[in-house]
Amino acid sequence: MNPLTAALEFVDSINNEETADGVARRIADLGQTFGFTSFMLAAIPEQGASLDGSIVLSGGNPEWQQRYLDRDYVQHDPIVATARTASRPFLWSSIARDRSLSTIGQQIFADARNHGIIDGVCVPIHGQQSYQGMLIFAGPEVHLTEREISVLHLVGIYASNKMRELTGSTANRPRHRLTPRELECLKWSAAGKTSWEISQILNISQHTADWYLASAARKLHAANRTHAVAEGFRLGLIR
CATH class of the missing domain: 1.10.10.10 (Winged helix-like DNA-binding domain superfamily/Winged helix DNA-binding domain)
Incomplete structure (x- = not known):
């Protein structure tokens, strides 16, 4: 299926899903149509807080996710830092090319590549009550058109809203929340x-x-x- 068609179908049909696992399958399937191999939907934790309890859904590369959590990369991840203030989706490669990137930021990108993650796209999500979240797709090198990026923005918003509806999530979601x-x-x-x-x-x-x-x-x-x-x-x- 054409990636744009798949994304628009996702937006049209996501409200029919009744379980979190169903939403996760739809996100994973959509990511694959764009060539991505993993995804993560998460709230953006407060400064200094771990990402662990903020992950809502994830799939595709548990080894990398475990390493990311073990090393607490979220404290220095330039993708997360950018997502806090960005209003539109952005490609990882656009951040990786920044010559002012910190040494640990460069290390995070290098470590991701060693785990098969070359590039990705981050969709920042800003909701009610100052909620900040992100939907990240990752995998091999990415080539997306502006229209595809815009549609993924809609996907992120719809997926986040649906999960908040299913779980009753708020900005104060319990820290023991399991995927x-x-x-x-x-x-x-x-x-x-x-x-x-x-x-x-x-x-x-x-x-x-x-x-x-x-x-x-x-x-x-x-x-x-x-x-x-x-x-x-x-x-x-x-x-």
Whole structure:
């Protein structure tokens, strides 16, 4: 399908989605029509705060996301810094070419390339109550027309609004918020499934299943997955 057609179809049909996982699949599928291999929809955290609890949806490259979180790159990421004040979507490459880029900013771009992320597009989202968010698509080298970038702007706004509607999100969203995939893995773990069994059920690698479970445990401040499952029940995330 033509990328523009796919994007406009996304905007027309997103209101029919009733689950966060359904929205995530639509975003991932749309990204693939543009040649992207991963995406992330997130609130922009306050200065000094971790990105971990602000991720709403993500998919495609869990290894890079884990490294990004482990190294707390959000504190120095020029993409996030630009998204705080930008009103229109922008390409990563436009930021990477800036000669005034800090050493750590250059390091973040280099590290991303080492994980297969060459370029991307960031869609800043500004909502009610001073809400700031972003939808990021990433992957190989990007060649987008101005019209395609404008349509992706609409996609970001619609996706963000839909997720806020589904989750009742506000600027003060609980910090233990799990992504749909993390919660799904945690629920299967609560049902007694191993990482390998979860990987087969969800059609993901065992490594990816382990990563989602570890991420869920970290967000719930749990020592291990058993502790995470217990916290999930305590908080009403698992029923």
